[in-house]
Structures are given as structure tokens and as C-alpha cells.
Amino acid sequence: MEKYDYLVVGAGLFGATFAYEAAKRGKHVKVIEKRPHIAGNIYTKEVDGIQVHQYGAHIFHTSNKKVWDYVNQFAEFNRYTNSPVANYKGEMYNLPFNMNTFSEMWGVRTPAEALAKIDEQRQEMAGKTPQNLEEQAISLIGRDIYEKLIKGYTEKQWGQKATELPAFIIRRLPVRLTYDNNYFNDSYQGIPMGGYTQIVEKMLASDLIDVAVNTDFYDHKDEFLESAQKIVFTGPIDQFFDYQLGELQYRSLRFETEEKSVGNYQGNAVINYTDAATPYTRVIEHKHFEFGKGDKDKTIVTREYPADWHRGDEPYYPVNNQENNQLYAKYQQLAAKQPNVIFGGRLGQYRYYNMDQVIAAALKTVDKEFSD
Ligand code: FAD
Structure with missing residues (x-):
């Protein structure tokens, strides 16, 4: 097999940021992704002119100017301000409190x-x-x-x-004594006009980067391990070690997406259903992320159902309780014995990362990797 400098497992934001920076430094990179598309959970797909967030609503927000400037190289952001509304048995309340x-x-x-x-x-x-x-x-x-x-x-x-x-x-609950529905306190926020996928596409566009989707690391693990001098692994860390110390826990989600023959279904991008009887937590109306852009007589909505996680399900949220964090610390000790494997991202580092934190973490890894 061809010798790459780096094999990046997972074409999400962490893997793509690393690959982009490595290629910029003249390194030859192979990126493999088990899903049929790049971009991991920030993947958006255009349907009827509407950018559909396939893995749940994603709003970019940060107070880190370096990260904001960095991500703006790859897309132009609009002025979207996250202002979710809660529906409790038909009573509508603005959030945050x-x-x-x-x-x-x-x-x-x-x-x-x-x-x-x-x-x-x-x-x-x-x-x-x-x-x-x-x-x-x-x-x-x-x-x-x-x-x-x-x-x-x-x-x-x-x-x-x-x-x-x-x-x-719940350590604290933000209570805002102003009439301000902006959910985040960050200095910068927005949605990339034309969706998130373009960001990862541009990151992976270098001639020095080869990308293979529909490619699972475990299908040819030994060959992949031989294919590069170093591995950047952004899948679940416990799976990499064959769950030898036990399984880390996650929460999962199920998405139900539906096209509706109305121009404007709920009047907001995000409505939280805060009663116990409604089985879903949120309904996303994607076109509102770009102020109604797309087919004027159609809209696309997604209901988000939280779900228990079992091995084989998509692991969306790490459950960072004491027990899991202790188990993760033991996996980190195993990881330290693998100097040619860098574990990164929300699954590799078993941490709930927002997009800006993933970029910051990837850039930190890049600094460490290329400073010697
Ligand atoms: P991922 O995007 O998960 O990428 C890892 C990739 O590795 C995946 O594509 C996976 O398929 C691939 N992979 C795993 N195992 C293998 C294997 N064996 N072989 C090949 N490929 C493999 N952040 C925000 O900043 N704002 C938000 O509003 C926001 N909303 C969110 C809503 C939801 C529902 C979720 C789940 C997350 C949200 N996030 C949000 C967080 C954001 O999605 C993450 O920060 C970011 O996507 C993490 O990037 P990553 O590269 O670490 O992981």
C-alpha cells in the first residue's frame, strides 16, 4: 500500500482541519470516512434550495477570534442569531430565560x-x-x-x-434580566451561507489529500495501520482498543425529516418541546437558518428524538459522568503507548466539543505535531 505521511480516520471537522493543515505543510494525507459523505456531523445537504442540517441544528458560535477568522476562510457566515422558542403544551416561551x-x-x-x-x-x-x-x-x-x-x-x-x-x-442556569432572546453570549455567531459541507470540502481540496468515503477503518485495519507513518483517529477511542477496558457510554438521537407543502411551518429555526408527553425534544425548520432561502412553497422540518445508545448506534453525545471519565482516563493511558496514533475530536477525546472547540483542539494538535 502507498505510504502516506498521515492517515486520518474520520472526515469530520477535526480530521479535516488536521488534514488541511498537514497538506499546507507539504504532507501527503489519506482521509477515510465510513459514512457515504464527508463533514461528519456538520454535514448539510441542499434540498429544494434549503440547506438541511442532517445531524441536528448546527449554529456556529465562538468568542475565539482566531477560530472565527480561521473558519471564515472557508465560508461566508450570515448574521443568524440563535433564538429558540419553547412550546409547552401550546404555550410559547422565548429562550434562554x-x-x-x-x-x-x-x-x-x-x-x-x-x-x-x-x-x-x-x-x-x-x-x-x-x-x-x-x-x-x-x-x-x-x-x-x-x-x-x-x-x-x-x-x-x-x-x-x-x-x-x-x-x-445543572450547575447554574443563565438568567438574563433583559429582553434579549440571543441564546449565546459569544462575540461571534452565524450560519455559513450555502451550508457547512463546503467548509470541509475546501479543507480537503488539496492535491496532497486523498479522500475515500464508504470506507471503514476496521474493514482493513491492518492495511490501514501500515499505510501511513502516523494515524489521526477521530472515531470512538474505546472501539480503537477493541473495548478491552469496557464500553464508554453515549446518548444517541433519531432524526425524522419531512417535507411540508407550506412556505413557513413554525416561524423559527428551532422550537423546543418542553412537555414530557411529546416524544421529541426539538423541531428544526431548516430554511430559517438562512432567512427563508429556498423553495417559497415548501419547507423541510426535522424532529429530534433522544435515544439510548447501544453499540452500533451513532454515538452523538459522550456521557461525561465520573464513571465514564475514569474509564476514558484509562483509555488515555493506552493511547499514550501508541506514539504513532493521535486521538482527536469528540469521539477520540470523549468530550462534548462544539465546532469552535473542535477547530481549536485540532489547531492545538497541529501546533504540537509540527513544532518539532
Ligand atoms: P464527527 O463530526 O463525529 O466526525 C468523526 C467522523 O469519524 C464521523 O464522520 C464518523 O463517521 C467517522 N468515523 C468514526 N469511526 C470511523 C471508522 N471506523 N472508519 C472511518 N470513519 C469513522 N456544535 C456547535 O458548535 N454548535 C451547534 O449548534 C452544535 N449542535 C450540535 C447538534 C447535535 C445534534 C450534535 C450531535 C452535535 C452538535 N454540535 C454543535 C457539535 C458538533 O457536531 C461537533 O463539534 C463536531 O461535529 C465534531 O467534529 P468531529 O470531527 O470531532 O466529529
Whole structure:
């Protein structure tokens, strides 16, 4: 087999950033991807002129100017501002919790009135130490907001009762005493006009990079290990070591996508369903990420269903509890004995990374790799 400088396993954002930087330094790179497309979970596909986020809503946000400038080399971003709306049994509330939410919930108009109401509600837990997520949320924000906007959503997300979930999951709840529906506090945010896939396409466009999709590392593991001097592995770290120390846990998701014959179905890109009875957590209407661009009489919506994860399912979210983190630390010790393999990305490093953090982590890896 041909000798590459690097074999990158996984054509997601981590693998692509590494491959791009390695090629820039004259290195010959092979990228293999088991899915039929590049870009990993940020993959977007155009349908009826609408960029459909195939693996859930992706909004780029960061306060890291270096990362923002970096990603802007590969796409032009619009001024999209994430402002999700919650639907609780037909009652609509703005998120994150802000003056619009409090006004809708309690009829209050000023920050002082809202604070007084929150304080009154928090009295329920006065003097008590929260023993679980439910008590923690009530101690931070009170029962009304907990019951309508936190309980059902969180229980669906974790597949567990809030009284059985540990308190530490919610360390703090951002409460904003202004009429500002911007979900993120970051300095920069937006959606790449024309979708995310182009970013990874451009990263992988070099003549020094060969890309093979529909190619699973484990189908020809020994050959792949021989094919390059070094491996950058962005799949699950426990799988790489054949689960020899045990299995890391993940949460999974199921997406149901549907085309609707209306121009505007829900009036917002993201609506969270915060009641317990609705089985999905969010409905995404993709065209709103680009302000209605696309077919004016059609729209595409995706319902997101949280799901338990079993080996073979798509591992979307690492479950970073103490037990899993300890197991991951043991896998890291095994990884340290493999100097020719670099583990990266949200599966290789078993960490919930946003896109900006993945780019930052990949650039850090590049610095380390090429500084000698
Ligand atoms: P991935 O994108 O998962 O890439 C890893 C790739 O490796 C995959 O394509 C996989 O198929 C491939 N692979 C695995 N095993 C093998 C193998 N054996 N052989 C070959 N290929 C293999 N971030 C934000 O900043 N903003 C958001 O709004 C946001 N929303 C999100 C919503 C959801 C539902 C999810 C799941 C994530 C969201 N993220 C968001 C996080 C974002 O998706 C990640 O930060 C980013 O995609 C991680 O890139 P990665 O390269 O580490 O992993």
C-alpha cells in the first residue's frame, strides 16, 4: 500500500482541519470516512434550495477570534442569531430565560418584578441542599420555570427522571434580566451561507489529500495501520482498543425529516418541546437558518428524538459522568503507548466539543505535531 505521511480516520471537522493543515505543510494525507459523505456531523445537504442540517441544528458560535477568522476562510457566515422558542403544551416561551420568558410566564414587566418572582419561587428550597436535578433547578429558578421549561425536556434528553439525575448536571442556569432572546453570549455567531459541507470540502481540496468515503477503518485495519507513518483517529477511542477496558457510554438521537407543502411551518429555526408527553425534544425548520432561502412553497422540518445508545448506534453525545471519565482516563493511558496514533475530536477525546472547540483542539494538535 502507498505510504502516506498521515492517515486520518474520520472526515469530520477535526480530521479535516488536521488534514488541511498537514497538506499546507507539504504532507501527503489519506482521509477515510465510513459514512457515504464527508463533514461528519456538520454535514448539510441542499434540498429544494434549503440547506438541511442532517445531524441536528448546527449554529456556529465562538468568542475565539482566531477560530472565527480561521473558519471564515472557508465560508461566508450570515448574521443568524440563535433564538429558540419553547412550546409547552401550546404555550410559547422565548429562550434562554429572559425578560420575554418571565413576562410571558408571570406577566411581570421590569427586572425588579422578575427577580422578586424568582426569589419567591426559590423559597421552596430555602435552607435545603439539592439532592437531585429537580431540586437543583427549583433552588436556582423556582418551580414554574422548572415544570414548564426544564423538567420534560431534560427527562427526554437523558431518558431518566429528573429526581434520579444528579444535581451537578445543572450547575447554574443563565438568567438574563433583559429582553434579549440571543441564546449565546459569544462575540461571534452565524450560519455559513450555502451550508457547512463546503467548509470541509475546501479543507480537503488539496492535491496532497486523498479522500475515500464508504470506507471503514476496521474493514482493513491492518492495511490501514501500515499505510501511513502516523494515524489521526477521530472515531470512538474505546472501539480503537477493541473495548478491552469496557464500553464508554453515549446518548444517541433519531432524526425524522419531512417535507411540508407550506412556505413557513413554525416561524423559527428551532422550537423546543418542553412537555414530557411529546416524544421529541426539538423541531428544526431548516430554511430559517438562512432567512427563508429556498423553495417559497415548501419547507423541510426535522424532529429530534433522544435515544439510548447501544453499540452500533451513532454515538452523538459522550456521557461525561465520573464513571465514564475514569474509564476514558484509562483509555488515555493506552493511547499514550501508541506514539504513532493521535486521538482527536469528540469521539477520540470523549468530550462534548462544539465546532469552535473542535477547530481549536485540532489547531492545538497541529501546533504540537509540527513544532518539532
Ligand atoms: P464527527 O463530526 O463525529 O466526525 C468523526 C467522523 O469519524 C464521523 O464522520 C464518523 O463517521 C467517522 N468515523 C468514526 N469511526 C470511523 C471508522 N471506523 N472508519 C472511518 N470513519 C469513522 N456544535 C456547535 O458548535 N454548535 C451547534 O449548534 C452544535 N449542535 C450540535 C447538534 C447535535 C445534534 C450534535 C450531535 C452535535 C452538535 N454540535 C454543535 C457539535 C458538533 O457536531 C461537533 O463539534 C463536531 O461535529 C465534531 O467534529 P468531529 O470531527 O470531532 O466529529
